[in-house]
Amino acid sequence: MSDDKAVTIPAQTTGEPSGGAATLTKDAAPGEVLLKVTGLKKHFPIKKGLLQRQVGAVHAVDGIDFEVRSGETLGVVGESGCGKSTMGRLITRLLEPTDGTVEFEGRDITHLGVGAMRPLRRDVQMIFQDPYSSLNPRHTIGTIIGAPFKLQGVTPEGGIKKEVQRLLSVVGLNPEHYNRYPHEFSGGQRQRIGIARALALNPKLVVADEPVSALDVSIQAQVVNLLDDLQQELGLTYVIIAHDLSVVRHVSDRIAVMYLGKIVELADRELLYKSPMHPYTKALMSAVPIPDPRRKNAKSERILLKGDVPSPISPPSGCRFHTRCWKATEICKTTEPKLVELRPGQQVACHHPENFADQAPQDTVLLTAAKEAAELVADEVLAESAQTSAAVAAEVAEAAEAETEAETPEAAETPEAETEAEILEAAETPEAPEAESPEADAPEAGDSEEEPPAKEK
Amino acid sequence: MTDLSKSGAAVGEPTAASPAPSAFLEVRDLKVHFPTDDGLVKSVDGLSFQLEKGKTLGIVGESGSGKSVTSLGIMGLHTAGQYGKRKAQISGEIWLDGTELLSADPDHVRKLRGRQMAMIFQDPLSALHPYYTIGQQIVEAYRIHHDVDKKTAKRRAVEMLDRVGIPQPDKRVDNYPHEFSGGMRQRAMIAMSLVNNPELLIADEPTTALDVTVQAQILDLIRDLQKEFGSAVIVITHDLGVVAELADDLLVMYGGRCVERGPAEKVFYEPRHPYTWGLLGSMPRLDRDQQERLIPVKGSPPSLINIPSGCAFNPRCPYADLPKDNVTRTVRPELAEVGSRHWAACHLGKEQRERIWTEEIAPKL
Numbered sequence: 001m002s003d004d005k006a007v008t009i010p011a012q013t014t015g016e017p018s019g020g021a022a023t024l025t026k027d028a029a030p031g032e033v034l035l036k037v038t039g040l041k042k043h044f045p046i047k048k049g050l051l052q053r054q055v056g057a058v059h060a061v062d063g064i065d066f067e068v069r070s071g072e073t074l075g076v077v078g079e080s081g082c083g084k085s086t087m088g089r090l091i092t093r094l095l096e097p098t099d100g101t102v103e104f105e106g107r108d109i110t111h112l113g114v115g116a117m118r119p120l121r122r123d124v125q126m127i128f129q130d131p132y133s134s135l136n137p138r139h140t141i142g143t144i145i146g147a148p149f150k151l152q153g154v155t156p157e158g159g160i161k162k163e164v165q166r167l168l169s170v171v172g173l174n175p176e177h178y179n180r181y182p183h184e185f186s187g188g189q190r191q192r193i194g195i196a197r198a199l200a201l202n203p204k205l206v207v208a209d210e211p212v213s214a215l216d217v218s219i220q221a222q223v224v225n226l227l228d229d230l231q232q233e234l235g236l237t238y239v240i241i242a243h244d245l246s247v248v249r250h251v252s253d254r255i256a257v258m259y260l261g262k263i264v265e266l267a268d269r270e271l272l273y274k275s276p277m278h279p280y281t282k283a284l285m286s287a288v289p290i291p292d293p294r295r296k297n298a299k300s301e302r303i304l305l306k307g308d309v310p311s312p313i314s315p316p317s318g319c320r321f322h323t324r325c326w327k328a329t330e331i332c333k334t335t336e337p338k339l340v341e342l343r344p345g346q347q348v349a350c351h352h353p354e355n356f357a358d359q360a361p362q363d364t365v366l367l368t369a370a371k372e373a374a375e376l377v378a379d380e381v382l383a384e385s386a387q388t389s390a391a392v393a394a395e396v397a398e399a400a401e402a403e404t405e406a407e408t409p410e411a412a413e414t415p416e417a418e419t420e421a422e423i424l425e426a427a428e429t430p431e432a433p434e435a436e437s438p439e440a441d442a443p444e445a446g447d448s449e450e451e452p453p454a455k456e457k
Numbered sequence: 458m459t460d461l462s463k464s465g466a467a468v469g470e471p472t473a474a475s476p477a478p479s480a481f482l483e484v485r486d487l488k489v490h491f492p493t494d495d496g497l498v499k500s501v502d503g504l505s506f507q508l509e510k511g512k513t514l515g516i517v518g519e520s521g522s523g524k525s526v527t528s529l530g531i532m533g534l535h536t537a538g539q540y541g542k543r544k545a546q547i548s549g550e551i552w553l554d555g556t557e558l559l560s561a562d563p564d565h566v567r568k569l570r571g572r573q574m575a576m577i578f579q580d581p582l583s584a585l586h587p588y589y590t591i592g593q594q595i596v597e598a599y600r601i602h603h604d605v606d607k608k609t610a611k612r613r614a615v616e617m618l619d620r621v622g623i624p625q626p627d628k629r630v631d632n633y634p635h636e637f638s639g640g641m642r643q644r645a646m647i648a649m650s651l652v653n654n655p656e657l658l659i660a661d662e663p664t665t666a667l668d669v670t671v672q673a674q675i676l677d678l679i680r681d682l683q684k685e686f687g688s689a690v691i692v693i694t695h696d697l698g699v700v701a702e703l704a705d706d707l708l709v710m711y712g713g714r715c716v717e718r719g720p721a722e723k724v725f726y727e728p729r730h731p732y733t734w735g736l737l738g739s740m741p742r743l744d745r746d747q748q749e750r751l752i753p754v755k756g757s758p759p760s761l762i763n764i765p766s767g768c769a770f771n772p773r774c775p776y777a778d779l780p781k782d783n784v785t786r787t788v789r790p791e792l793a794e795v796g797s798r799h800w801a802a803c804h805l806g807k808e809q810r811e812r813i814w815t816e817e818i819a820p821k822l
Contacts (some may be wrong), residue, residue: 079668081641186757216519217695221739221753228750243668250741250751273743287673289698290744291737293721304677307624307671308638 030071030309034205034237035091040064040100042086057310060086062261071236075252079309083261093117122152122180125203129210131190135182142178148200167196171226188219192371195410207239212247213265225250245288249273257281260312260320263339267346271276277346277353280321304376326374327352355388465758478552480507481689482752487549489530496762499527502713513690515704517697519758523713524693528659532576533558533566553657572602575650579662581642585634590644598654617648621678640671651682659691664699676702697740709733712759712769715792719799729801729810731774734818752821768804780804
């Protein structure tokens with residue numbers, strides 16, 4: 001395997017030497033960047049009329065940047081229509097990007113043709129959402145899982161059949177089912193077949209698009225655990241796309257939150273769930289129903305978003321979330337926030353992040369839409385958010401004072417003078433009229449996971 | 458009602474064969490079987506429960522556990538001779554406010570359906586007619602049960618759309634379903650089901666097709682409307698989170714039968730059936746610290762044609778070998794009281810289960 005280390009893709013004819021070995025050492029050292037995406041865009045044209053002139057475009061993915069490091073799992077969450085599946089298809093090059101670049105192991109694969117992509121298909125594989133439509137009903141399981149070998153012209157040690165049977169046992173199926181057809185299997189078993197097919201060629205990167213959402217709860221857990229085991233055993237790198245935040249938290253090391261074709265927050269799992277910075281992330285997480293009847297009436301913690309996701313055909317100007325955000329001000333409408341690393345391991349695209357110092361403290365007048373949206377947000381939540389922001393702001397100010405060297409990354413973002421002077425003011429701004437009653441106003445603090453992060457430090 | 462003879466002992470505590478139920482809705486030993494070429498599919502096989510007005514019952518279970526069939530059975534939607542012209546075989550009793558529905562005149566049940574009991578379906582896009590406007594469909598539902606002119610009915614439709622939070626209801630009432638987003642369609646369907654102020658509302662996976670933020674809106678809406686109208690609600694779902702949000706009582710179904718039933722708090726905090734443990738263990742939770750691993754239930758749900766003998770859960774149960782004499786594989790456990798208003802159907806001893814739960818299961822969750 002070590003000769004694969006070369007940046008160039010091994011020629012197609014060199015058979016995988018390690019066919020039968022269950023454990024495989026991966027070449028890219030853990031932590032190394034395996035996949036790098038810069039400014040990736042996909043616009044689907046809308047054509048109309050006799051001449052099929054283009055009258056508009058669906059901005060499915062509209063400029064996203066991220067990296068996937070070797071050995072990690074990147075989770076991608078978002079609501080339907082946010083572009084997460086399109087993103088998955090772009091990085092596996094099942095779709096042609098409109099703009100931007102995709103680099104795999106340092107090599108630009110953005111515009112490779114079908115033929116040039118073929119050797120790469122060995123390294124990048126996909127697991128699909130629907131285990132019913134992603135398996136050909138007229139092929140046996142043996143044919144389905146053996147297809148990658150035939151397509152790539154690889155003959156594994158001991159023959160294809162033996163290798164397929166080994167794969168079946170790796171994913172927890174009976175190797176004797178080699179000659180059965182997909183309809184003879186249950187949903188969970190079919191998903192395992194899909195996983196076996198994806199693993200056939202020892203890929204480096206596996207992109208799984210909603211791998212468990214079509215499965216029953218008890219089966220979901222089996223598949224999640226299987227993915228976990230395979231990652232540890234084979235050193236796989238995953239990009240897991242899902243809408244279920246609890247599943248994503250369980251499987252991911254880092255998580256990207258998408259909204260209308262953009263990444264609004266990209267952070268380490270713990271940071272994201274303990275102290276989400278983007279208001280959308282916060283709303284999304286508070287909306288997940290908690291399986292705990294004692295919290296049934298803790299409605300106050302929930303942030304209800306107004307209306308629906310805007311159309312990706314003409315996305316809102318500036319920050320795309322400003323039409324539904326309770327913190328939106330004029331700057332959100334006009335200037336698009338960049339995805340910046342505010343805290344080590346947490347990138348956010350927001351002018352007024354939660355759990356952190358305000359990025360545009362001079363802009364305090366809420367938009368009318370924001371005022372309406374704020375009515376749906378409980379006072380306690382607003383108060384708590386103002387408190388934490390103030391606490392972080394104070395901390396940042398202190399840090400800035402102590403080390404003028406700007407060791408903290410956020411100091412690089414905001415001019416220090418501004419932070420100190422205006423942040424304290426920001427804490428008292430119209431967003432937080434309740435801030436004056438500090439401790440008494442945070443009642444559910446006991447079991448709330450939105451504990452101010454400042455206290456932990 | 459049909460050729461199925463009633464088996465002697467009904468499940469659960471409401472076994473008294475005499476009528477006069479005290480509860481608003483009472484289901485006794487409901488069985489819904491479908492004859493197919495492969496054999497008899499026992500979708501629901503002896504289910505009993507009660508529900509009072511103003512309360513919410515959550516029914517949870519995996520696909521094929523008989524949740525939806527139960528709801529359609531209560532609504533009386535099974536007898537029409539669908540499923541390849543072969544009728545479903547239904548037996549048992551369904552008492553709604555003093556009327557037994559299964560033996561009642563179908564015309565009478567038809568008058569109750571939509572008026573006294575209504576249903577919210579899972580997929581609003583297929584439950585709404587694409588050819589009629591939202592308004593027309595709500596007006597139809599209202600005029601079937603109320604002798605009013607179209608204008609009054611339309612006013613009522615606008616009022617309902619407004620109540621469920623659709624912006625500009627007077628304009629939106631003339632839209633077609635495809636012009637609504639998923640969340641708005643679900644709202645429109647809720648408006649339609651509530652237009653006659655039903656006393657029993659059955660929501661079959663009301664939020665499964667929706668995004669999580671929209672789901673939160675709809676759950677809130679259902680809760681508020683229930684408070685306002687005081688109706689009895691049955692929520693059917695596979696999502697324990699949704700149930701915890703809404704339900705007062707919980708019924709866990711497996712293989713067409715109830716395996717555990719009780720107040721939601723009890724079922725979540727002191728579950729007494731290994732399947733309920735399995736469900737709780739296989740669910741990643743946002744409100745807890747990260748678990749190392751999920752604890753899945755091994756195997757897959759049973760085929761309803763060949764339900765395992767004895768306890769239907771025995772092939773997947775990690776404790777199936779604990780009771781003596783192989784009883785789990787030969788004798789079907791009946792629901793037995795394990796606490797106040799809390800029943801479970803399991804062969805394991807009561808103390809044994811308490812011990813397993815507190816020592817082995819609960820710490821890992």
